[in-house]
Amino acid sequence: MKREIVKRVLFIASLFVFFAFAFPTWEIPEKYQKVKNPYPDKGLETGQKIYKKTCAVCHLADGKGNDVITPVDFTEDDFQKQSDGTLFYKISEGRKGTAMKAYGDDYPEKKVWYLVNYLRSFQKKNQSSD
Ligand code: HEC
Helix, strand or coil: HHHHHHHHHHHHHHHHHHHHCCCCCCCHHHHHCCCCCCCCCCCCCHHHHHHHHHHHHHCCCCCCCCCCCCCCCCCCCCCCCCCCCHHHHHHHHCCCCCCCCCCCCCCCCHHHHHHHHHHHHHCCCCCCCC
């Protein structure tokens, strides 16, 4: 009887683990999502320098990413629709269990914001002429 319960609990637990891997979410604390960018549009040159030196290895110079390392594509709307605060959080904290490390350990906040601003430059320019 007890064994059955243990089995069931283990089964349910394994489902959680499975779904966590199959449909990973990157939890962003709400207070970060809403943080205002203190340096909007600033530091693009610095951002670009750091990006080329540090980030392009995985995310490539065009921001579309090395498919083997990451499916992330900075030119996609799904990426760009995230708030500045969310991107700031992701760059600062990184994601455990992936190659994306916590760059907040390497760069002061100001430079992380510059990186956020630089990532915006990958946004698909509005091609239509309206
Ligand atoms: C060693 C490889 C590697 C390097 C270097 C790297 N990243 Fe990443 N990055 C990743 C991977 C892998 C992910 C996807 C993590 C996941 O969600 O599985 C990621 C995800 C991200 C995301 C979130 C993407 C999304 O869809 O929301 C941002 C933003 C990001 N990286 C920015 C940077 C910046 C800025 C730098 C440089 C300071 C950098 N990364 C350096 C591997 C890297």
